[in-house]
Amino acid sequence: MDHAALLALFDRDLREGARPDGPGDARVERVGAVVRQTAGAPGWSGVLWSALDEDTADAAIAEQVGHYTGLGLEFEWKLYGHDRPATLGRRLRAAGFTPGPQETLMLGEISALDLDAEPPRGVRVEPVTDAHGVGLVADVHEQAFGRDSSWLRAELLARLAADPGTVVAVVAMAGAEPVAAARLELVPGTPFAGLWGGGTVQGWRGRGIYRALVAHRAHTAVARGHTYLRVDASSQSRPVLERLGFAALTSTTPYVRTP
Structure with missing residues (x-):
């Protein structure tokens, strides 16, 4: 496998081009440089993909916090090791996010x-x-x-x-x-x-x-x-x-x- 090409395909199909992963009211939308899913319980809500930089990351994080907080929903920002900016994890922690255990994306x-x-x-x-x-x-x-x-x-x-x-x-x-x-x-x-x-x-x-x-x-x-x-x-x-x-x-x- 060409790992770089496969990772790019993964990002395109499953993250940037994501579709709702559950029935009912789950919806996926692109807001600026962020793709997110919003769903009522028991569905999953969170950020699937982003294309941010040092200048845009904090505002995008604040926008997502405002969106989900306004709905009273817990949500997840799914951060991958190749996401940018490199400081995104630190910025999420500063905005009140709690990181879970790190896992490895494996493809076969x-x-x-x-x-x-x-x-x-x-x-x-x-x-x-x-x-x-x-x-x-x-x-x-x-x-x-x-x-x-x-x-x-x-x-x-x-x-x-x-x-x-x-x-x-x-x-x-x-x-x-x-x-x-x-x-x-x-x-x-x-x-x-x-x-x-x-x-x-x-x-x-x-x-x-x-x-x-x-x-x-x-x-x-x-x-x-x-x-x-x-x-x-x-x-x-x-x-x-x-x-x-x-x-x-x-x-x-x-x-x-x-x-």
Whole structure:
């Protein structure tokens, strides 16, 4: 892969040319040199892309703060390592944003990935199509990440009901026990699909389930006509993804501001 060209394609299709990622009232708009999404709960609101410099950054930040604060919404400024100006992170912190853990944007051309992976014996991968399956995914999320998953329940139910062509969720079952879960987010009209929420409960890690879920979703993405997979990878998942053939292109850090 030509990493620079692929990163430019990613910026063009998924950031500057973003479209709403959920049903209902979510909207994407370009305001000056900023592209943002605004959505009511449980949707995601935040800044997706910007083209700022030292002279324009502070005013653009203040404008976004005013927009979301006026709506009473928490929002995220999704900052990538190649975004400009180089001082943007510092300026966001000065404006009241709190940075989350830094992750790595990884991209992989699906045809070049090592996808020869099956779940371990006794574990099966099942598609999620109804409220029961969504509940299993949310339960795994809470156990794997130690965070409340009420937003995930609401969002997945809404997406599966209103826009099922843009999301695929799966759960790995050991008998009647959900042991891992993940979702694939498809972006129609682009070559990209995204891997999100891959988590395995304690006691089932290190058995190849995460790798099997990556392979399962990759095959689904190809069947839906997509060429590339993107992942915001944690430090734990990055080594696994690198062994599968994903390339690390830049960092990504969520800066969150609560009214």
